[in-house]
Amino acid sequence: MNQHIWTVTEAKARLSELLxxxxxxxxxxxxTRRGxxxxxxxxxxxxxxxxxxxGRWLLEHMPASDPLEIPxxxxxxxxNPFDHGDAR
Structure with a gap:
């Protein structure tokens, strides 16, 4: 993709074409220095x-299920099912 890079002076002089x-x-x-x-x-x-x-997206797209039971x-x-008792 060979896109023309306008200089600031060129952009001022040819604003209609730029638009x-x-x-x-x-x-x-x-x-060129500051793009x-x-x-x-x-x-x-x-x-x-x-x-x-x-958060809103998750609520709107979450599959319907039974309410969670809070202990x-x-x-x-x-x-803890992930605690194997081995200390590291």
């Missing part, structure tokens, strides 16, 4: 789509 290319060809790179990208409004809106928080704090702590 047209951003719309037709996609993001345009401006600057910038010019994107069309449509592409910017696609990039700004909000996503739900991870009472008064009950003794059950044995």
């Amino acid at each position: 047209r290319r951003a719309d037709e060809e996609g993001p345009q790179r401006i600057g 910038y990208r010019l994107v069309s409004e449509a592409q910017w809106q696609r990039l700004q789509t909000s996503r739900p928080a991870m 009472s704090r008064a009950e003794p702590v059950p044995d």
Whole structure:
């Protein structure tokens, strides 16, 4: 992909073409030392789509099941099935 990199001076002088290319060809790179990208409004809106928080997503996509039974704090702590008794 051989994309044209606009110098700042060139971008100022040819703003209309820069805007047209951003719309037709996609993001345009401006600057060689400090790079910038010019994107069309449509592409910017696609990039700004909000996503739900991870917790909300998990709740919405979690398979339905029976409610979890929360043990009472008064009950003794059950044995840890991963504890093999070998101290390391």
